[in-house]
Amino acid sequence: MRSVAAGAEEKIKELIVEQGLGPGDPLPTETELMERFGVSRNSLREALKSLQAMRIVEIRRGFGTYVGTMSLEPLIEAMAFRTVVGHRQGRGSLLELLQMREALEAGLMHRLAGRLPEEDLAELDALVARMHTEVREEGEIAARTDRAFHRALHRSLGNELLSELLDAFWSAFHRVRAQGLGTAADGEELARMHARIVEAVRAGDAEAAEAAVHRHFDDIRGRLSRH
Structure with missing residues (x-):
């Protein structure tokens, strides 16, 4: 049955592409798809359930089946789980995930330096200021603030897939870190590291921006190693 369901999966994906459907668009009924x-x-329901797990379709009970969001959430879950399993087995899977983030983010500095619009730079300044406030009042930088910083930093690239992939790496890494892996960061120094990235990008100094990103990841790597 699985081979039949797998074939149905491919046919449903082909249908979505051929008909130019997008997220939220309705698919034919089960009866129509069976025919x-x-x-x-x-077999059809097995195929739809598999596609739903990949966010390719969304099954709304009582309403029908629709094209899904096609988000990278399944990738995030898989990366986070793989990293945790590898770490528990003594492999450097968390450091590998960190290295992937670092390679992408540092490599993008040459495209960002001197090119961010003023409104994005102002938002980054405000987020750094919020980081300092959170450290003073809460003792640490909120994950949502760190995430907002990285999203704002890369937004001007105008590459939706790249932004989603960077966000996926961020989410997977922080889901793993939430399990208590690594030592606590010096919040004030962490906020200053983010500020240095903004300063270099604003000044159009790509090499300094890349170096600032590497220093940021060196700090994370050092805390993971001490753990």
């Missing part, structure tokens, strides 16, 4: 693909209801 179109020549498969049983069980």
Whole structure:
């Protein structure tokens, strides 16, 4: 049955592409799909459940099946779980995930330096100021603030897939870190590291911006190693 369901999966994906459907658009009914693909209801439902797990379709009970968000959430879950399992087995999986983030973010500095619009730079300044406030009042930088900083930093690239991938790496890494891996950061120094990135980008100094990113990740790497 699985091979039949797998074939139905591919046919549903082909249908979405051929008809130019996007997130939220309705798919044909189960009966119509069964007749179109020549498969049983069980095989079709198995295919739809698999596609739903990948966020390619969304099954709304009582309403029908729709094209899903096609988000990278399944990738985030898989990366986070793989990293945790590898770490528990004594492999350097968390450091590998960190290295992937570092390579992407540092490599983008040459495209960002001197090119961010003023409104984005102002938002980054405000986020750094919020980091300092959170450290004084809460003792640490909130994850949502750190995430907002990295999103704002890369937004001007205008590459939705790249932004989603960077956010996926961030989410996977922080889901793993939430399990208590690594020592606590010096919040004030962490905020200053983010400020240095903004300063270098504003000045159009790509090399300094890249170096600031590497220093930021060196700090994280050092705390993970001490743990």
